[in-house]
Structure formats: C-alpha cells, structure tokens
Amino acid sequence: MATETTETEYRIPIAYRRMENLHIVFWLFKDVSWCMIWKPLGIIMIFPTLIISIVIAWRTRQFVSELCHNLAITIWIAANSYWMISEFLHFDDKIVVGTITYKHLAMVPFCLGILILAYYYVYWKPRNKDAVETM
Template identity: 40%
Template sequence: MIETKLREYENLHIVLWLLKDTCWLMEWRLEGVFMIMPTVAAAFHITWLGRKNTADLFHNLAVSSWICGNALWMIGEFFFDDTFRPFARIFFGIGFVFLGIYYFGVLPREKRLRRSEL
C-alpha cells in the first residue's frame, strides 16, 4: 500500500516537472517560476520518503539535483540573459556524481555482500 502511494506521488511529480518545463518552453515566466516550488518540494519529499532503499535514495538525489539545476537554468534564461547556466551545470554534475557513487560504489558493494551471504 505505501509503495503504491509512493509510486503515485512520483507520477504526480513527473506531471509537476512537465508543467514547469512546458511553462519554460512557452516562455510563461510567472507560471514557470511558480511551478519551481512544488516541483522541487515534491522531489525532495520523494527523496526523503525513499531514503531507506539505497537505490531509490541515490536515484532520487540525482533527480532532485537535476531539477534544481533545471530550475536555475530556467530562471537564468527568463531573467538573467542565460548567465545561470554554469551554475545549473554544477547541479547536473552533482546528479551524475550521486549516480556514479551508487553504480560504482554502493551497488558493487551490495552485490558482494549478497554473494558472501550465500
């Protein structure tokens, strides 16, 4: 039951993200900026809810970082002549770091531990 609710929440988050990016594409500045808060809040809340599952935690940290970078990039394009893009890249990079830590550090260690338990 809890897992089903979390998946529904993740799907709602995708809708929020798409709405935010649609506002960006359509150059609806006020609406786009307004959509940042629920989109980022949902990303962080989903990360918090999924923290007990290592794979979910690291993937959700990457998604949260990506959305923060995405929002920063959008604000930069809307209001600051696209000068925020280098800062957005930092958030995208952080997302890749989370995935790298998971796939090259955590996951191999978990697999070794499972094999040693057999």
C-alpha cells in the same frame, strides 16, 4: 502456465506512486512553461516539483539505490530550474569569468547528480550485490 521466481519483489505503495505521478505533471508544466516562456507559471511550478522530489527522496531513503537516484533527480530539477530562471531573467548569457556564463553554473549541480549516481554504480552497488535494494 505459472512461473516461479525467487526474486524479491519491490513494491511501491499506491500513495507514493500517486505522488510520483503528480510530480511528473508538475515537472511537465514547469518545462512546458519554460519552452513557451510563461515565466510566472514556470517559476511557480518549481516549488511543487522540487518539494515533491525532496519528499520522494526522503521517503525512499532506506534504499540506497532509490535514495541516490531520487537525490540525483532532485538536484537535476534544481539545476534545471536555475537554468530556466537564468533565461527568464536574461542573465544566462552574462559572463561570470572568462567564457563561463551564468547558464554554465547549472553544470555544478548537474555534475553533483552525476557524482551521486557514480557513487552508487561504481562504489556501492558492486560492494552490495546481494542487497535486496540493489537494482
């Protein structure tokens, strides 16, 4: 029994999907390297992971929903990579000021990612309920 729907279908080109899947592989290698303290591989994996996330954000920029989420992911990867490097190079627990350590500086980009998503969910999405791209 077929069901009809009036919803617009969102399709992702296969080339984009392959890139997203490869991105996940790089990201996992980066994080496994961090966990296992494989410093060279962890640092090397930052580059393909970050570059692909930037490309994905750029390619989806025409959809505000996708752009906001993909920018948040890119910023998350950058923050996560900084945190990993701070641990690898042993400056994560050094004091910047007061009780704030260098590891805590990763909170700046993490919060920026949250602000981008807050913009989308609190401001843009409620004002654009009928937009095809609103998910």
